Amino acid sequence: MNAITGALEWLTTGANWQGEKGVLNRLAEHLYFTGVCLAVACLIALPLALWLGHIGKGGALAVNLSNVGRAIPTLAILVLLTMTPLGRHGDLPTLIALVLFAIPPLLTNAYIGMREVDRSVVEAARGMGMSGRQVFLRVELPLAYPLIMTGLRSSTVQVVATAALAAMAGEGGLGRIITYGFAVQNTPQVVAGAILVGGLALLVELVLVLIGKWCDPMRRRTAAV
8 A cells, every 4th residue: 555655646746747757748758659659550450451341352361460460579579679770760669569569459350340241231232323432431331430449449558558668668658657666666656657557548548439439420320310
């Protein structure tokens, strides 16, 4: 309990939130890593998964290949990248490692979502004269939307939690609070850093749940009816 009490005291001390090493700056760095990595991962994984799911070919191979990355620890990838020439390019090794970690949930859920759309509904839409593009945008994508958002939430929460590893490579983020706490043997600071990372992950997931419900195309269609 002393560590918890000390962590709460650390979190409520205004000086710990200010300056280059303060919580606010570390939070901004953490959100930067998370946002950039998710944007890149979405640009890579979602178009590929949605297209493969639409045509029904090659998706299983792509999903299996992406899932191979889950067997390799992100920290191992990060360490290996920092030892290559990429290590001289600042944040690049960290960003690449997190992108590779973010792709599998996005790719898998989007592909499965597309393939689990009722084929009779798709055929009925084609029978009504819809083009392939119309079927994709107005039938398959709305019905696959819940699984796509599940993949996005899963990927986001994982990246938020794993971005703390950036501190292991000397980069910023909330992980620096934890690693510095270990360095100076300040257990309350370590616990405070863990609370911040966990709290941010929960908050991000809650926001994505609300956004997912608000943007659900099926909800809008039901409301319109």
